[in-house]
Every structure is written in C-alpha cells, then in structure tokens.
Amino acid sequence: MAENFEAKQSAEDAAFVERIASALRAAERAHQSFEKRLMDRVRVEGATLYPVRATSQTSWWRRERVLRISPIAGLALAAGISAIIAVSSISIGSRLSSGGTQSSATIQRASATDTVQLVRFVFVDPRASSVQLVGDFNEWTKGATSLKLTGAPGVWAVSVPLSAGRHEYAFIVNGTRWVADPLAVKSSDEFGTESSVIRVAALRKSET
C-alpha cells in the first residue's frame, strides 16, 4: 500500500517536473547582432593574441623578443615564515631613452613583430615544496604553470608569455594554499577570494 503510494507520488513528481522543464526547453536565440558585436571585439584583440603565424624562413627561436623581467622585491612575512616576491614589470624597452642605444634599437625592432611579452614571476618561501601560478592567462588551471626552484634557496620562478593588458593571477603553494601577491594591486571576486593584478603595457608605435 505504502509502496503504491510512493510510486504514484514519484510518477506525479516526474510528470510535474517534466511539465515545467518542457516549457523551459523552448529554443532561445541569441540576439541577431550578437555575433557581429562579439566578432568586432574579437578582431580588436585577436591580432595581438593570435598573430598570423610567420611564414618567413626565420625560426621562432631565432626571432628577437622583448623580455620584460620584473623582479619585484620579496616581502618577508612575519616570523620569517615566508616571503613573496611578486611579478613585476620593468619594461626594458620603455625605460630606454628616446635617443636609444644599440640595445634599444634591437628591442624596438622586435616589438614591431612580437606582441607577447615574457613576464617573470618569482615567489619566495623557504618552506614551500611546490608553487604553482594560476591566472586568467591559463584559465586558472592548477598545475598548468609550475614555478621551479632557482639557485637561491626558497626562490621559485617561472617566465610566462603574456599579451598586453590586464591580467589577474595568484600562487598556489604546496597544492592547496592560495596566496595573492601582497605587493601587487589586489582584485577580489564575489566570493572574497583575492588575486593580484598585473598590467602588461602595450608596445607603442613610437617604440618601434
């Protein structure tokens, strides 16, 4: 008797849910201008993000590139537990005088054809056994970008090619601990998780 009641109740529930869901399954169309608006934005960023692959004879490893190394000084945390040195951005090219040097000229030539810049992220924590970098540039994928120990004890580093613009990032220490860079601008999401912000400057025409 009780089983019959439960079976009947379950069938009624299923029918009720199906009635609602079938109405909600009605097709929905994106606005007719959706694709055009989107593709307008895509084309603006696309040339920088995905430049047409070079067909010249020059191998990729022989092309000149702009190297942006920004060692931000590490911050020793209280009790000497850990210190973090965050990313930085010292633009070699932009710091050169307009008069230019041989180096400057080399970098300027490179900047005309190469829009991705190498940014070095450094993290200091003598007690860390692993350090990973997550950010919008790797879709916040844990394990996608691991820092490697440098020669100095407790100093971890990795260089990442970044396109011009604003990027958010954070470190994951020992696989679980989320650490935002204390020296960088902070960004907080809706759930209160803090990450850090780095801005990679676009190379100006004048630099070329």
Add this chain to the structure above:
Amino acid sequence: MTGSSDAELIAAVLGGDIDSFSGLVRRYQDTCARFAVRMLGSRVDADDVLQSAFMRAFRGLRGCKDPEHFGGWLYQIVVNECRTYASRQRKREQRFPSAATAIETAVAPGSEEEVDLDVGGHIERALSALPTDQREAFLLKHVEEMTYEEMAEITGVSVSALKMRVKRACDTLRGLLDGVYHG
C-alpha cells in the same frame, strides 16, 4: 568553415585566422543563450554574460585542452559567468523576488516585466525565486538534460550535492506552482 570541426576552427584561430572564431560562435550561441536566459531571467543580462563568456573563451583558447570538446569547455565558462553575474546582481540589489512574492506575481496576469519570457512568466518567476545553485542544477539536469556526471564536471560540484540541489529545487517549484498546475 561551417563544416569544420571545433578542433579545426580552434587551430585556425590559434594560427591567426581570427574570423574562424565566428564558426564557433554560430555553433554554440543559441544553446548557451537558452541556459543563460533561463538562469538570469533576462535576455539583456544573458546577452551581456554571453558576450563576456565568449570573450573569455576566445582569450583563453590556448587553454582548451580538448578542442574536440570545445562545447563542454565553453559551457563551463558560461555557467561560471552566469554564477558570478547572478551573485553580483544579488549583492547589488534584491533583483529576484522572494519565494512568497514570486508565487503571488506568478498568478497575477498583467504584471509583465523583463522576465516575461515566451515559456510563460509564471514558471520563469518561480524559477527566479530559487537560490542560484538550485536554479543552476535544475536547469542543467532537466532543461539541458545532462547526466549528473556531466553536471559535476561542468560545475565542479559533487554528484550527491547536485542531486540534493535538484531535489530541493523540484520541491520548491512544486510548492510555488502547485496552485497553478494543480499537481
């Protein structure tokens, strides 16, 4: 490029043929639109969120590890964007009516507003009264007709938690719409 696979389109974009991305947009925009509109209760908001989601996908295209399953990866981004947007909206304003108000407006014809969609305003309003996580789970399960395993992959939530959310959503909807549908 309409006959090209997702992986072929992605490879073309990564190689500098930016316009190939439009093939992916055309392929997925309507499917994503249905979820976003139902989730947010507004076509205007859904449009904003989808623009943002597709741009995120475009920027992170190199991070799509399985290009043949671009759709699932994109869906993950859309779900996350909707979640963030709904959360932000909830903070800013009490956008969605309370459950009690929802049923009141559900049976009061003529009180049309932005969420009056083709499928019937009363269902949309009842749906909008659900907590975001329950609404999301209900839509993925019963409207997008995903398996719990697929839902878990997309949302990052365990199967058991998702089952609970769907059950609670169904119970709440039943309470809100019983008067309309008489069971």
